[in-house]
Amino acid sequence: MENLLEIKNLHATIDGKEILKGINLTVKAGEVHAIMGPNGSGKSTLSNVLVGHPAYTVTEGEIIYKGKNLLELSPEDRSHEGLFLSFQYPVEIPGVSITNFMRAAINAKREYLGQEPMNATEFLKMMREKRAMVNLDSKLANRSVNEGFSGGEKKRNEIFQMAMLEPTLSILDETDSGLDIDALRIVAEGVNKLKREDTSSLVITHYQRLLDYIKPDIVHILYNGKIVKTAGPELVMELEERGYDWIKNEN
Amino acid sequence: MECVQEYINLFESNKALIDKPCTQKLNEEREKAFVRFRAEGFPKLKDENWLHTNVAKKFETDYGMDLGRKAGANSVKGSFTCDVPNLKTVRGYIVNDCFTIAGEDRNKLPKGVLIGKINEIAESNPEIIDSFYNQLASKGDSIVQFNTSFVQDGIILYVPKNTVIDETIQIVAQLQTNVDILTNRRLLVVMEENSHASLLLCDHSSTDKKSLSIEVTEIFIGRGASLDLYELEETTESNTRLGNLFVNQKHDSRFNHCNITLTNGFTRNYIEVVLDGEGADTNINGLAIGDKKQHIDNRTLVEHKKGHCTSNELYKYILDEESIGVFAGKMLICTDAQQTVSQQTNRNLCLTSCARMYAQPQLEIYADDVKCSHGSTVGQLDENALFYMQQRGIPADEARHLLMYAFAGEVIDNIKLEALRERLHILVEKRFRGELNHCKGCNLCK
Numbered sequence: 001m002e003n004l005l006e007i008k009n010l011h012a013t014i015d016g017k018e019i020l021k022g023i024n025l026t027v028k029a030g031e032v033h034a035i036m037g038p039n040g041s042g043k044s045t046l047s048n049v050l051v052g053h054p055a056y057t058v059t060e061g062e063i064i065y066k067g068k069n070l071l072e073l074s075p076e077d078r079s080h081e082g083l084f085l086s087f088q089y090p091v092e093i094p095g096v097s098i099t100n101f102m103r104a105a106i107n108a109k110r111e112y113l114g115q116e117p118m119n120a121t122e123f124l125k126m127m128r129e130k131r132a133m134v135n136l137d138s139k140l141a142n143r144s145v146n147e148g149f150s151g152g153e154k155k156r157n158e159i160f161q162m163a164m165l166e167p168t169l170s171i172l173d174e175t176d177s178g179l180d181i182d183a184l185r186i187v188a189e190g191v192n193k194l195k196r197e198d199t200s201s202l203v204i205t206h207y208q209r210l211l212d213y214i215k216p217d218i219v220h221i222l223y224n225g226k227i228v229k230t231a232g233p234e235l236v237m238e239l240e241e242r243g244y245d246w247i248k249n250e251n
Numbered sequence: 252m253e254c255v256q257e258y259i260n261l262f263e264s265n266k267a268l269i270d271k272p273c274t275q276k277l278n279e280e281r282e283k284a285f286v287r288f289r290a291e292g293f294p295k296l297k298d299e300n301w302l303h304t305n306v307a308k309k310f311e312t313d314y315g316m317d318l319g320r321k322a323g324a325n326s327v328k329g330s331f332t333c334d335v336p337n338l339k340t341v342r343g344y345i346v347n348d349c350f351t352i353a354g355e356d357r358n359k360l361p362k363g364v365l366i367g368k369i370n371e372i373a374e375s376n377p378e379i380i381d382s383f384y385n386q387l388a389s390k391g392d393s394i395v396q397f398n399t400s401f402v403q404d405g406i407i408l409y410v411p412k413n414t415v416i417d418e419t420i421q422i423v424a425q426l427q428t429n430v431d432i433l434t435n436r437r438l439l440v441v442m443e444e445n446s447h448a449s450l451l452l453c454d455h456s457s458t459d460k461k462s463l464s465i466e467v468t469e470i471f472i473g474r475g476a477s478l479d480l481y482e483l484e485e486t487t488e489s490n491t492r493l494g495n496l497f498v499n500q501k502h503d504s505r506f507n508h509c510n511i512t513l514t515n516g517f518t519r520n521y522i523e524v525v526l527d528g529e530g531a532d533t534n535i536n537g538l539a540i541g542d543k544k545q546h547i548d549n550r551t552l553v554e555h556k557k558g559h560c561t562s563n564e565l566y567k568y569i570l571d572e573e574s575i576g577v578f579a580g581k582m583l584i585c586t587d588a589q590q591t592v593s594q595q596t597n598r599n600l601c602l603t604s605c606a607r608m609y610a611q612p613q614l615e616i617y618a619d620d621v622k623c624s625h626g627s628t629v630g631q632l633d634e635n636a637l638f639y640m641q642q643r644g645i646p647a648d649e650a651r652h653l654l655m656y657a658f659a660g661e662v663i664d665n666i667k668l669e670a671l672r673e674r675l676h677i678l679v680e681k682r683f684r685g686e687l688n689h690c691k692g693c694n695l696c697k
Contacts, residue, residue: 095657
C-alpha cells in the first residue's frame with residue numbers, strides 16, 4: 001500500500017514552548033490509526049499542526065502528504081487536498097448559515113480542482129443526502145454554524161461537513177468528548193459509512209469507547225511529545241486495563 | 252478672518268437674493284435661525300456633542316453656493332436612474348438642492364397625497380408649512396440653524412388621514428457640479444392619522460469636487476400612522492454629509508428607520524425621535540462601513556415622553572484601514588414615561604489596529620417602572636472562526652468577507668422591503684470585496 005502521510009522527526013512549538021519533540025508516523029492509504037495518550041501529551045497539537053493552525057510553529061522535521069510537502073501548503077489548500085479535522089471544540093459562527101458555509105467550502109474546493117461551481121439543485125440534493133447520513137435535523141441546516149447547538153449536534157455537524165467534503169485523510173480530535181452513548185454511536189456510524197478503501201483516518205481519543213465503534217488498524221501512544229509505543233488494536237484493551245501510568249513510568 | 256465670519260458676511264450681503272425665490276414662512280424662520288447661528292458659530296471640538304468630529308474645519312473650503320438658483324434640476328432622469336430590481340417606486344430627484352418629480356409619477360400616488368417643492372406647496376396649501384415647517388428643527392444645534400438660514404427650497408411629502416401608499420417613494424439625491432459646492436437640503440414629511448408610507452432616500456455623488464451637504468429632515472407621524480424610512484449613503488471620499496433628522500410620534504404610531512453608510516467621506520448624522528404619545532413604537536437601525544480615512548459619526552436621541560412606548564435601536568460599524576467611527580446613543584426616559592420598553596445595542600468591528608471606534612451609549616431614566624437595556628462592544632473578527640473556515644477550504648479573504656457580511660446582515664435583515672433587503676445584501680457584499688470603490692452614479696441598479 002502507498003504511503004498517504006509520512007511524518008518525520010516533527011518538532012513543534014506554541015508560544016516558544018516545545019510540545020512535539022520528534023514525531024515519526026506513517027499512515028498508508030486505507031488505514032485507520034488511533035492516537036491515544038494522557039492529557040497534555042501533544043495529541044491536539046499534532047492535529048493542529050497537520051491542518052496548519054497559525055498558532056503553532058514547526059521547528060524541525062517534515063510532513064509528506066500525497067507526496068507533497070504539506071508544510072508549504074496554506075490551511076485552505078490542505079483542505080482542498082483532502083485533509084479534514086473534526087474539531088474537538090467546533091467554533092460557533094453567528095450569522096453564517098450552514099448552507100452558505102458549505103457552499104463556499106465546496107465551491108472553493110472545486111475551483112482549486114479546476115471544476116465549475118456546483119449548481120444549486122445539485123448542491124441542495126447533496127446537502128439532503130449527507131444530512132440524512134448523520135441524522136442532522138434539517139432545521140439545523142438553516143441555522144448559523146454551530147450557534148446554540150448542543151454538544152452532540154456540534155459533533156454531528158462536524159461529521160456532516162466531513163461527509164460533504166469527502167476527505168482523503170480525516171483527523172477526529174476527541175470526537176467522542178461530550179457525547180452520550182447514543183450520540184457517540186450516530187457519530188461513529190457516520191464515520192464508518194464514509195470509510196472507503198483509499199481513505200484514512202487518525203482517531204485521537206483518551207478512551208476505548210469510541211474505538212469500540214471505529215476499529216483501528218494501528219494504535220499509537222503519544223506521551224510527552226513523542227510516540228512511545230505502536231501496536232495493533234490489542235493495545236487499546238491493555239490501556240483500558242492498566243491505564244497510562246505504566247507508560248509514564250517507562251518513559 | 253474666521254470662516255464663520257465669512258458665512259455671516261455672505262448671508263448679510265446676499266439676504267435679498269436668498270429671500271427672493273422663497274415663501275414667506277421660510278424667510279421668517281430664516282431670520283430667527285440666523286440670529287442663533289451668528290451668536291453660536293460652528294460647534295467646537297470641546298462641545299460634548301462633537302467630541303470626536305471637527306465639523307468647523309469642514310466649512311473652511313471655499314465652496315460655491317447656488318443662491319441665484321441657476322442650476323435647477325436639469326435632465327437627471329435620462330442620465331441617471333436608480334432602480335432597485337423588483338421594487339415598485341414613485342421616484343423624485345434632487346440635483347444638488349433642487350427637487351423634481353415627473354407628473355406621471357406624482358399621479359401614481361393616492362388622492363390627496365402631496366409631494367413637491369416647499370415653495371410650490373406653500374402656495375397651494377399654506378397651512379401645511381405654517382403648521383409644521385421648522386417646528387422640530389428650530390431647537391437643533393447651530394448646524395441646523397445654518398441650514399435654516401440658507402435653505403431656499405426643499406421637499407414636502409404630505410399624506411392625508413387614512414391614506415396608505417403602497418408603492419415606495421424614492422428620492423434620489425445627486426450632486427452635479429464643476430466646482431466645490433455646499434448644498435442645503437430640506438425635507439418635511441407629515442403623516443396624518445392612520446396613514447402609511449415608505450420612503451427611500453438615496454444619497455449619491457458623481458463628482459470628485461469637494462462637497463458639503465447639510466440635510467434637515469422633519470417628520471411628523473400622527474396617531475396610528477406609520478412610516479418606514481430608509482436612507483442609503485453612497486457618495487465619494489470628497490463628500491461631507493451633515494444629516495439632521497427630527498421625528499415626532501403621536502399615539503400608537505410607528506417609525507422604522509434604517510440608515511446605511513455604504514461609501515462616504517465624512518458623515519455626521521444626528522437623529523432625534525420624540526415619542527410624544529402613548530403606545531408609540533420606534534425602531535432605528537444603522538450600519539456604517541468605513542475604510543481609508545473615512546469618518547462616520549452617528550448621534551441618536553430617543554426621548555420617551557409618554558408611557559407604554561417601545562424603542563429598539565441597533566447600530567453596527569465595520570471599520571477597516573484608518574477609518575474612524577463615532578456612536579453616541581442616548582435614551583431619555585421622562586418622568587411620565589411609565590411602562591417604557593427600550594433597548595439599544597451598538598456593536599463594532601475594528602479590522603485593523605489603526606481603525607478607531609468611539610462608542611458612548613447613554614441611558615437617562617426618570618420614570619420608575621420601565622424596562623431598559625443598552626450595550627456596546629468593540630472587537631475584532633474571531634480568529635478561531637477564521638481558522639475553522641479555512642480548515643474547511645474557504646480561503647482566508649473569503650472567510651473574512653463571510654464574517655463581515657454576517658455581522659452586517661443583522662441590520663439589513665431588519666429592512667421590511669424584501670427587494671431592498673436583497674439588493675442591500677448584494678451591495679454590502681460587493682462593498683466588502685472592494686467592488687464599489689468607484690461610485691459613478693448609482694450602484695443600486697448595477
